[in-house]
Amino acid sequence: MISCSGYDLFEYKLQSIFRIELLYCGMKLILIEDERELASTIISYLEGEDYSIDNTYSYSKAEEMIHLTEYDIALVDIMLPDGNGLVLLEKLKKINPQCGVLIISARDTLDDKITGLGIGADDYITKPFHLAELNARIKSVIRRKHYYGSNEIIFGDLKIDIDKREIFVNNNLIDLTRREYDLLLFFVSNKERVLSKETIFEHVWGDDSNLFDELDFLYTHIKNLRKKITEHSSKNYIHSVYGIGYKFGEHETN
Numbered sequence: 001m002i003s004c005s006g007y008d009l010f011e012y013k014l015q016s017i018f019r020i021e022l023l024y025c026g027m028k029l030i031l032i033e034d035e036r037e038l039a040s041t042i043i044s045y046l047e048g049e050d051y052s053i054d055n056t057y058s059y060s061k062a063e064e065m066i067h068l069t070e071y072d073i074a075l076v077d078i079m080l081p082d083g084n085g086l087v088l089l090e091k092l093k094k095i096n097p098q099c100g101v102l103i104i105s106a107r108d109t110l111d112d113k114i115t116g117l118g119i120g121a122d123d124y125i126t127k128p129f130h131l132a133e134l135n136a137r138i139k140s141v142i143r144r145k146h147y148y149g150s151n152e153i154i155f156g157d158l159k160i161d162i163d164k165r166e167i168f169v170n171n172n173l174i175d176l177t178r179r180e181y182d183l184l185l186f187f188v189s190n191k192e193r194v195l196s197k198e199t200i201f202e203h204v205w206g207d208d209s210n211l212f213d214e215l216d217f218l219y220t221h222i223k224n225l226r227k228k229i230t231e232h233s234s235k236n237y238i239h240s241v242y243g244i245g246y247k248f249g250e251h252e253t254n
Helices: 006-018 036-048 059-068 085-095 110-118 131-146 178-189 197-211 214-230
Strands: 028-032 052-056 073-077 100-105 123-126 152-155 158-161 166-169 172-174 194-196 238-241 245-248
Touching: 028 036, 028 059, 036 052, 036 131, 052 059, 059 085, 073 085, 073 131, 085 100, 085 110, 100 131, 110 123, 123 131, 158 178, 178 197, 178 214, 178 245, 194 197, 197 214, 197 245, 214 238
Parallel strands: 028 052, 028 073, 073 100, 100 123
Antiparallel strands: 152 158, 158 166, 166 172, 194 245, 238 245
8 A cells, every 4th residue: 555644644554454455446536635735645545545546736627627537436625726616516517427526625514514415415524534534435435326335246147246356257256357357347337338448448547548559458358357257157248339349238239
């Protein structure tokens, strides 16, 4: 895990010794926070938990980013130097209604909480906070938004234990690489949706996506994932969609 700063050093040490791995890979987060030291601490901690995270310190840049990328989770400070985070939240929910939103703020008034939750936020955490609590709240939002509140996903003869990062096909435990697991989790989270190759690659590989020959690299990983699943199942869940990308589901797209 990447070390966090003194902001939450004690909590980090406890987690380093006793923590249980609860990894929610394949999720794309954006952090909108103008306190740079706090932002750096949060980013280091969440990257250590294997999240893919973008960040910005301003309202204007955040507005640009939410138009360009479809995020799973947004961490939004409502007090930004060049705009109101609540207004940004409203815009985000119009662009991407499925995005989970957690407000982080030094303001602890009931009115702010009611307003934020009323316009689409899923949770509200007040500064200062422990990083472990922030992580737990993010996981809770992810479970509610993407996995119906459960730590276990069942689709056909597939079962995914999110907490243990274990995949079963017809009750057979299969061994996946980290990227294959991320791919499968992203597919299952977007089942029956046609996903472009570019969307899959950017979401799973994030900032590393420009380091590879995207088409060949993605094809190889999907081929390996398919093979591992079909070794224990008669079903092929990952369907190629000509000229676009892939769809994960029971039936192929015509």
